[in-house]
Amino acid sequence: MRVGAGRAKAGAQPNQSLIDGITVLQALATSTEPVGCRELARRVDLETTRVNRLLKTLTYLGIARQTSDRKYGPGSGMTVLAAQSLFASGLLRRALPALEGLRRFGHTVAMGVLWRDNVSYLFHAPPNMPETDALGRIGLYPATRGGIGMALLAALDDLEVEETYASHDIPGYADLPTLLTALNEVRAQGYVRLRVKDEREQHTVAITIGKPVYAAIGLSGWIPTAAMPEMLDALHEAARKIGESGDVRGVQLDLADPALDYRVAV
Structure with a gap:
């Protein structure tokens, strides 16, 4: 489209x-x-x-x-553009320690960003998957089908959501008013809890990162209501660490620095 x-x-x-x-x-x-x-x-x-x-x-x-x-x-x-942008933004580099810390719960851990009506997962790690295999392993996924996507859509205003889904089907929702109602519920509670697998009673719990929002993180697995406070505390702590590390600029390389010189690259 x-x-x-x-x-x-x-x-x-x-x-x-x-x-x-x-x-x-x-x-x-x-x-x-x-x-x-x-x-x-x-x-x-x-x-x-x-x-x-x-x-x-x-x-x-x-x-x-x-x-x-x-x-x-x-x-x-x-x-080259992909590698340069990831290096310059530092998002993955900053986020990996916090994301690894979330894996202690034994659930799938993910971080994604919104691109129009889809989510691009920068990190998606089921239990026991090596960290390196979790990077960029999933293509675009409909934002309305997952907790991370719903968290990111809820950070938009209603007009932006309407423009995003103008004149085409909305995966998982009958129409735009139904989606907007669901997003208002997310905004009211400050997080997403989305059932993703009926047969195994699995949920995704997700929150956004940054003000303004630039990404979202989430946990997915068997997460009963009683476990929600602990999961949310862990997610908020991880989001805080990622956000704070983004506020502090790392060592800035001069354009003449050997690290940026292709002539001495391996």
């Missing part, structure tokens, strides 16, 4: 060409295999000729690459 500029936020002057380019870039990034121009245009609801021009531009920049059968996939430039 094409995503338009929508309601301009304070001071914003949306550029539709840039929006379309990022839409194509994101669709390419989440494709599990090379995809043709027509198919990609169908996925993002844009004209084929426009998508073709955008793909050729991304290929020229090295962000996309064209295969021998004229399909497109992520290029090395996309990997």
